[in-house]
Amino acid sequence: xxxxxxEKRFEAIxxxxxxVIALLIALVVIVIVSDDPANALYNFLIxxxxxxxxxxxxxxxxxPLMFCGLAVSIMxxxxxxxxxxxxxxxxxxxxxSVIAVLWKLPPLLHMIACLAAGTLTGIIIMCIPAVLKAKWxxxxxxxxxxxxxxxxYMGNYxxxxxxxxxxxxxxxxxxxxxxxxxxxxxxxxxxHLGLVFxxxxxxxxxxxxxxxxxxxxxxxxxxxxxxxxxxxxxVGGVVVLTQVIGGALAGFGxxxxxxxxxxxxxxxxxxxxxFDGMLIAIMAKYxxxxxxxxxxxxxxxxxxADIMNRTSDVPYEIISVIQSAIIMLVVAxxxxxxxxxxxxxxxxxxxxxxxxAL
Amino acid sequence: xxxxxxxxxxxxxxxxxRRSDKEIAMAETILSMENITKIYPNGFIANKNVNxxxxxxxxxxxxxxxxxxKSTLMKVLFGEEQCEEGKIFFKGKEVKIDNPLCAxxxxxxxxxxxxxxxxxxxxxxxxxxxxxxxxxxxxNKEEAVKRTIEVSExxxxxxxxxxxxxxxxxxxxxxxxxxxxxxxxxxxxxxDEPTAVLTPQETVEIFEELxxxxxxxxxxxxxxxxxxxxxxxxxxITIMRDGRTIDVKMVEEVSEQEISRLMIGRDVxxxxxxxxxxxxxxxxxxxxxxxxxxxGQQILKDINMTVRKGEILGIAGIEGNGQNExxxxxxxxxxxxxxxxxxxxxxxSRKSVREIRELGVSHISxxxxxxxxxxxxxxxxxxxxxxxxxxxxxKGILLNKxxxxxxxxxxxxxxxxxxxxxxxxxxxxSGGNMQKVVVAREFSSDPKLVIANQPTRxxxxxxxxxxxxxxxxxRDREAAILLIxxxxxxxxxxxxxxxxxxxxxxxxxFEDVKQMDPVELGEYMLGIKKMTREQIGGAxxxx
Numbered sequence: 001x002x003x004x005x006x007e008k009r010f011e012a013i014x015x016x017x018x019x020v021i022a023l024l025i026a027l028v029v030i031v032i033v034s035d036d037p038a039n040a041l042y043n044f045l046i047x048x049x050x051x052x053x054x055x056x057x058x059x060x061x062x063x064p065l066m067f068c069g070l071a072v073s074i075m076x077x078x079x080x081x082x083x084x085x086x087x088x089x090x091x092x093x094x095x096x097s098v099i100a101v102l103w104k105l106p107p108l109l110h111m112i113a114c115l116a117a118g119t120l121t122g123i124i125i126m127c128i129p130a131v132l133k134a135k136w137x138x139x140x141x142x143x144x145x146x147x148x149x150x151x152x153y154m155g156n157y158x159x160x161x162x163x164x165x166x167x168x169x170x171x172x173x174x175x176x177x178x179x180x181x182x183x184x185x186x187x188x189x190x191x192h193l194g195l196v197f198x199x200x201x202x203x204x205x206x207x208x209x210x211x212x213x214x215x216x217x218x219x220x221x222x223x224x225x226x227x228x229x230x231x232x233x234x235v236g237g238v239v240v241l242t243q244v245i246g247g248a249l250a251g252f253g254x255x256x257x258x259x260x261x262x263x264x265x266x267x268x269x270x271x272x273x274x275f276d277g278m279l280i281a282i283m284a285k286y287x288x289x290x291x292x293x294x295x296x297x298x299x300x301x302x303x304x305a306d307i308m309n310r311t312s313d314v315p316y317e318i319i320s321v322i323q324s325a326i327i328m329l330v331v332a333x334x335x336x337x338x339x340x341x342x343x344x345x346x347x348x349x350x351x352x353x354x355x356x357a358l
Numbered sequence: 359x360x361x362x363x364x365x366x367x368x369x370x371x372x373x374x375x376r377r378s379d380k381e382i383a384m385a386e387t388i389l390s391m392e393n394i395t396k397i398y399p400n401g402f403i404a405n406k407n408v409n410x411x412x413x414x415x416x417x418x419x420x421x422x423x424x425x426x427x428k429s430t431l432m433k434v435l436f437g438e439e440q441c442e443e444g445k446i447f448f449k450g451k452e453v454k455i456d457n458p459l460c461a462x463x464x465x466x467x468x469x470x471x472x473x474x475x476x477x478x479x480x481x482x483x484x485x486x487x488x489x490x491x492x493x494x495x496x497x498n499k500e501e502a503v504k505r506t507i508e509v510s511e512x513x514x515x516x517x518x519x520x521x522x523x524x525x526x527x528x529x530x531x532x533x534x535x536x537x538x539x540x541x542x543x544x545x546x547x548x549x550d551e552p553t554a555v556l557t558p559q560e561t562v563e564i565f566e567e568l569x570x571x572x573x574x575x576x577x578x579x580x581x582x583x584x585x586x587x588x589x590x591x592x593x594x595i596t597i598m599r600d601g602r603t604i605d606v607k608m609v610e611e612v613s614e615q616e617i618s619r620l621m622i623g624r625d626v627x628x629x630x631x632x633x634x635x636x637x638x639x640x641x642x643x644x645x646x647x648x649x650x651x652x653x654g655q656q657i658l659k660d661i662n663m664t665v666r667k668g669e670i671l672g673i674a675g676i677e678g679n680g681q682n683e684x685x686x687x688x689x690x691x692x693x694x695x696x697x698x699x700x701x702x703x704x705x706x707s708r709k710s711v712r713e714i715r716e717l718g719v720s721h722i723s724x725x726x727x728x729x730x731x732x733x734x735x736x737x738x739x740x741x742x743x744x745x746x747x748x749x750x751x752x753k754g755i756l757l758n759k760x761x762x763x764x765x766x767x768x769x770x771x772x773x774x775x776x777x778x779x780x781x782x783x784x785x786x787x788s789g790g791n792m793q794k795v796v797v798a799r800e801f802s803s804d805p806k807l808v809i810a811n812q813p814t815r816x817x818x819x820x821x822x823x824x825x826x827x828x829x830x831x832x833r834d835r836e837a838a839i840l841l842i843x844x845x846x847x848x849x850x851x852x853x854x855x856x857x858x859x860x861x862x863x864x865x866x867x868f869e870d871v872k873q874m875d876p877v878e879l880g881e882y883m884l885g886i887k888k889m890t891r892e893q894i895g896g897a898x899x900x901x
Contacts, residue, residue, distance in 0.1 A: 213746050224734075
């Protein structure tokens with residue numbers, strides 16, 4: 001036990017406690033608004049585990065969340081507050097849809113074409129704020145946030161002008177070719193090959209971040225850019241590269257989601273996975289290995305809230321309350337600080353006594 | 359009445375000395391701190407059951423090495439830090455000091471080492487900051503000026519109330535800080551290493567000012583580790599070591615040697631043995647170097663100099679005379695626009711920081727926290743920053759963790775870095791150990807040119823000794839060393855030749871440090887004197 005371990009332990013406790021408090025708040029709200037709180041609570045907390053199909057829903061939902069969580073983790077680790085993952089994901093979905101509807105290729109090739117096009121689109125979108133910053137010092141936080149709206153309408157434009165299904169009153173594309181759909185993993189569920197992709201992505205990102213020179217320089221730049229420059233790292237290049245990687249992950253995630261889960265493009269607005277990616281990255285402390293944990297947790301309470309929405313009188317929107325409480329408490333650096341300080345004081349004194357006894 | 363000791367201290371009469379002891383002993387205790395324990399959030403115990411007592415009207419030295427806990431104790435007193443245990447009594451009553459405002463209200467003032475002034479404002483405006491006199495909701499400037507003049511006349515510390523603070527010399531800025539504290543009614547004035555940034559001439563002046571304050575009945579705490587200064591103006595001394603009070607003594611009764619022994623806990627060799635330099639070929643050459651910053655201010659003016667292999671060239675000068683810019687230009691951190699810099703014969707104007715480092719350049723930055731370390735990362739991550747991409751630390755495309763660990767452990771041992779293990783974040787280390795990490799990285803890459811900018815600032819004597827020894831070792835292994843330091847003792851002691859920078863230009867060049875008069879060095883630093891072009895021309899050695 002030393003001060004560093006105390007600090008680490010408190011980091012973990014803080015995150016867990018934040019989640020517990022957020023859930024408690026949700027419970028209080030449910031008890032207040034619901035006529036049958038017991039039923040609502042049961043469906044919210046236990047619902048996703050009651051059968052295999054529901055649990056598969058949790059895992060399906062966690063796939064795009066993991067892709068976006070990884071994308072954001074890598075960019076945020078380099079201290080780039082690029083929030084265009086939402087737009088990158090969305091536009092990738094539309095580009096993938098166009099190729100899935102219009103191109104005619106053999107099955108494997110068609111899938112690869114879709115995934116490649118989605119990845120490339122993600123990279124291009126994500127690099128816009130990066131280039132704006134590198135060239136003209138435009139704050140990436142502002143430009144990427146605004147870019148998301150441009151992405152929304154650009155995506156709509158692509159769908160509407162290329163592959164709109166005019167037989168329906170809403171913006172949906174024509175059906176995808178059968179040659180694109182990703183193989184199913186477990187019959188009776190919608191679990192698709194994307195799960196394997198995302199597991200590989202998590203492993204690769206983890207290795208990159210903690211076992212390669214690139215990951216080392218990303219972390220160093222994120223923690224102290226001046227030091228990185230002083231030590232001779234090519235700060236500009238690495239910073240742009242993190243956004244290329246982030247864009248690739250978000251874009252690949254979008255393409256996977258399209259051809260893994262759907263037969264046609266049917267989003268009616270931004271799907272929010274990119275924004276959720278930020279919540280996940282923050283909970284995972286930018287560590288790729290923790291991204292799946294955070295993503296599955298989020299997918300679980302989302303699925304629970306969805307089930308509760310359908311089976312009780314509590315609306316789905318309760319989820320926003322939980323999320324905001326978690327974010328506030330996790331990012332609140334001084335939360336539990338006094339307790340931590342007391343522990344460290346106690347430990348330091350003990351050490352001192354030990355030293356003096358010698 | 360206590361002003362009398364000053365005159366007496368020179369006279370070696372035990373009788374008289376005893377009498378003044380008695381006077382001090384009889385003087386009323388104005389402040390006492392009892393059993394103060396302060397533990398920082400990183401677990402570092404800065405103060406352990408420290409006792410400290412001040413008597414009215416004395417100049418009290420608080421001495422100890424860097425990291426002994428002097429500054430922490432004073433921060434607790436001034437309300438900047440909260441102690442875990444202990445009591446503070448001021449003017450006979452127990453008090454709780456939650457923040458500096460509290461301390462100021464009670465009559466405790468502090469002059470920090472780094473001044474807390476707004477450079478763009480005038481002296482008068484700075485003086486009234488926080489207690490601004492108002493007229494119809496606006497700052498009443500006349501009143502501010504009036505108050506400044508009042509307090510300045512009362513204490514006989516002359517100052518121009520209309521001058522902009524940024525135009526003042528370091529000594530005058532310090533005077534503004536002192537007046538600021540006095541205006542707020544400070545009976546007890548804490549000065550944190552007030553002479554660290556002053557020239558010898560300015561030091562004499564501040565001593566006069568402090569003596570005047572003592573005559574007027576103010577109590578002064580003088581934090582320092584410069585023994586000769588303590589001997590010169592202080593009445594009593596509290597010596598701290600390793601977070602504890604070691605001893606309280608009358609200054610007249612202890613010798614410098616004794617104080618130093620109490621401070622360090624062992625006899626130190628105040629001088630490292632240094633053999634004469636054997637300069638070889640020119641390795642760094644700077645030609646017609648000028649630099650203008652983003653604000654259009656000319657920082658460096660036509661610098662011509664060379665550093666040869668196997669010599670230490672010292673750059674003396676008051677801080678902010680272009681030293682940082684010079685070191686950052688040589689290391690590639692700033693873009694070179696006018697002039698030429700050659701390292702080992704190669705022009706560096708188009709080279710990146712890494713390419714320059716690859717030429718064999720090491721760089722200790724003056725700003726340890728910003729450039730020297732990644733404070734949240736572990737010791738190992740800090741050590742490999744300049745070499746992680748090299749073959750020896752790689753295994754295919756992956757980092758060779760085993761090699762990295764071995765190298766780090768070896769350097770931790772060699773530079774005796776005090777840390778729990780190689781993964782411990784460096785922010786948890788003391789300043790001295792943090793600097794050891796920096797030095798371990800910069801000195802272990804087998805450098806041919808070392809740019810050492812303030813290499814021992816704010817670190818303890820032990821760590822400073824190590825840095826000095828290693829610098830000399832490198833010199834004897836034929837490295838060229840450019841040593842920039844505001845610490846005159848350090849620069850005179852280590853350098854073979856010295857350049858003085860004043861206002862961004864070379865004001866003087868001393869080929870042989872042994873034949874140089876420190877007082878004269880001070881005059882060049884202050885810009886009172888300037889050498890001719892021919893004399894300065896000696897700083898350039900062809901080949």
